[in-house]
Amino acid sequence: EAGVAQSPRYKIIEKRQSVAFWCNPISGHATLYWYQQILGQGPKLLIQFQNNGVVDDSQLPKDRFSAERLKGVDSTLKIQPAKLEDSAVYLCASSLEAGGEGELFFGEGSRLTVL
Amino acid sequence: AQTVTQSQPEMSVQEAETVTLSCTYDTSESDYYLFWYKQPPSRQMILVIRQEAYKQQNATENRFSVNFQKAAKSFSLKISDSQLGDAAMYFCAYRSSETSGSRLTFGEGTQLTVNP
Numbered sequence: 001e002a003g004v005a006q007s008p009r010y011k012i013i014e015k016r017q018s019v020a021f022w023c024n025p026i027s028g029h030a031t032l033y034w035y036q037q038i039l040g041q042g043p044k045l046l047i048q049f050q051n052n053g054v055v056d057d058s059q060l061p062k063d064r065f066s067a068e069r070l071k072g073v074d075s076t077l078k079i080q081p082a083k084l085e086d087s088a089v090y091l092c093a094s095s096l097e098a099g100g101e102g103e104l105f106f107g108e109g110s111r112l113t114v115l
Numbered sequence: 116a117q118t119v120t121q122s123q124p125e126m127s128v129q130e131a132e133t134v135t136l137s138c139t140y141d142t143s144e145s146d147y148y149l150f151w152y153k154q155p156p157s158r159q160m161i162l163v164i165r166q167e168a169y170k171q172q173n174a175t176e177n178r179f180s181v182n183f184q185k186a187a188k189s190f191s192l193k194i195s196d197s198q199l200g201d202a203a204m205y206f207c208a209y210r211s212s213e214t215s216g217s218r219l220t221f222g223e224g225t226q227l228t229v230n231p
Contacts, residue, residue: 003159040224041223106159106161
């Protein structure tokens with residue numbers, strides 16, 4: 001079974017530029033998550049989708065971050081314009097269930113460096 | 116809001132020995148789930164073990180077991196017979212028992228080193 005796919009693995013940009021990350025979840029997983037993991041910290045949820053609807057985006061900085069999951073499968077996270085503090089690993093995860101004891105399956109992450 | 120605290124940024128253990136990683140959490144809910152996830156260097160985060168709050172019996176998965184103290188809001192992970200492959204960052208996480216929309220909240224992590 002294929003795991004969660006993310007691209008690109010690494011990205012270096014200048015501040016104020018834009019960047020987009022792509023995620024393809026495990027087939028059949030209705031719930032998709034984007035987490036931000038700053039070096040030395042635990043992952044922080046940015047946005048959670050159930051199929052193509054947003055369940056939780058309360059911690060997404062909406063002035064610069066956007067995410068979509070148009071057909072309820074793959075997803076794109078965009079940052080525009082990027083700031084220095086956006087340097088982090090962006091983790092995508094998926095799960096069968098939307099809550100409870102459901103296990104999250106993570107991708108390898110996309111490491112962003114903003115100069 | 117729920118918070119998860121891991122007070123040990125780094126831990127080390129000798130191969131074949133036992134180590135315990137600590138985790139405390141704060142919640143007003145009576146039913147919830149707790150997890151330990153492992154993040155090896157440059158690899159995906161994977162689930163190690165999970166515990167449902169209303170179950171009194173501590174969860175075990177092979178060499179991994181937990182000590183769940185609900186009243187103290189404590190959820191420690193014990194790794195027995197430590198192996199070199201256990202070296203990783205370990206995250207404790209909390210999730211409400213709601214069937215949908217509940218956020219998985221992570222602690223800051225504990226970096227575990229296994230010495231040969």
